[in-house]
Amino acid sequence: MNPILTFKDVTFRYHNGTTDVLHDVSFSLEKRSFTVLVGPSGCGKSTLIKLAAGLALKSETAGQVSIPEKKSMVFQNGALLPWYSAIDNVELGLPSVRGDTSYREKKAREALGLMNMSEYADAMPRDLSGGQRQRVGIARALAAEPELLLLDEPFSALDPETTDELHRELLDIWKSRGITILMISHSLDEAVTLAERIVVMHEGRIVHEHRVRLDYPRDPTSEIFGKYMAEIRRELKEKRKSVVK
Numbered sequence: 080m081n082p083i084l085t086f087k088d089v090t091f092r093y094h095n096g097t098t099d100v101l102h103d104v105s106f107s108l109e110k111r112s113f114t115v116l117v118g119p120s121g122c123g124k125s126t127l128i129k130l131a132a133g134l135a136l137k138s139e140t141a142g143q144v145s146i147p148e149k150k151s152m153v154f155q156n157g158a159l160l161p162w163y164s165a166i167d168n169v170e171l172g173l174p175s176v177r178g179d180t181s182y183r184e185k186k187a188r189e190a191l192g193l194m195n196m197s198e199y200a201d202a203m204p205r206d207l208s209g210g211q212r213q214r215v216g217i218a219r220a221l222a223a224e225p226e227l228l229l230l231d232e233p234f235s236a237l238d239p240e241t242t243d244e245l246h247r248e249l250l251d252i253w254k255s256r257g258i259t260i261l262m263i264s265h266s267l268d269e270a271v272t273l274a275e276r277i278v279v280m281h282e283g284r285i286v287h288e289h290r291v292r293l294d295y296p297r298d299p300t301s302e303i304f305g306k307y308m309a310e311i312r313r314e315l316k317e318k319r320k321s322v323v324k
Contacts, residue, residue: 082107082145083227083259084131089142091126091283096139100126102283104142108227113253113260115270117311118280119319124263125231127280128152131261132229151225153233157216159204165215166191166200172219190222191215193252210241217245221252230262234269246272250295271307272297279311281318287311 084107091101101123108114116124130144132152151172159168169187191197194214204212213233220228234242250273253260264270270277271291279287289307297304 081110083110083147084108084261085143085145086127086130087143087145089130089140089144091123091130091141092139094138100283101130104283104285106278106285106288108259108261110226110259111257112276113262113274114276114278115262115264115274116278116280117264117267117270117315119315120265122280123283124280128229128231128261128263131227147226149223149225150227150229151220151223152229152231153213153216153220155232155235156209157204157212159212159215161204164201164203165196165207165218168204168215169219169222172223174223186222187218190218193221194218194248208241210237210245213237213245217249221256225258227259227261230260232263232265235265242269247296249273267308267311268299270311271304272299277307277311279314281315286318287314 086104086106089101089104090099092099104123104127116127118124130140131146132150133146134152159165160171163171166184166187169190170183173183173186188197188200191200194217196211196214196218199207199211199215204215207215217233234245237245246269249260252258262273271293274291277289277291278285279289289311291307293303
């Protein structure tokens, strides 16, 4: 099967930067897979996902990055325009279709419905909770019907109950729509809950990968769940110790 996203020997430095942010990174994503990137702050996760989204401009890159045409990204806080309503924000992610003024509204309403936000279509971002704003951000990404969905710590600012709800909904969307997901998370619990594959990064390199062979939904109190978390935590701790030395 041809991968949907490929990094081959990628070394990356921002324009006018003095150090490489990514070092000789090679990995690929299978279609319809769910992968989570973990690692300490500054390890290159955000740069990698920006490259996957085609957003890392004014930079110097060695190696090859192959990305799909149909891709969407969800940011930490929803990244909504405060002067636009929920539905107008979702429509921003859609192309204009000449001669069909109803197309964008129809697709936006469908996406809001998918995220259980239909009744808030005309609400302004200031009148929405953090979880609701993030739902609108996800709806905007899904409205474009991407092959690849990129998520940069989308649940980091939300309360545990809302996070659990969005975890379940995201898994349902992934399974039902057959999209590929690449997500950044600082929570190992979240990574093991969601991912088929966990990629561990440190200092701009991929240092470990784990295939999470657990059925969904996953039980965070189970012994095997705890073993995955303990193994990844041990790997990150060892890397931190090696840097101190």
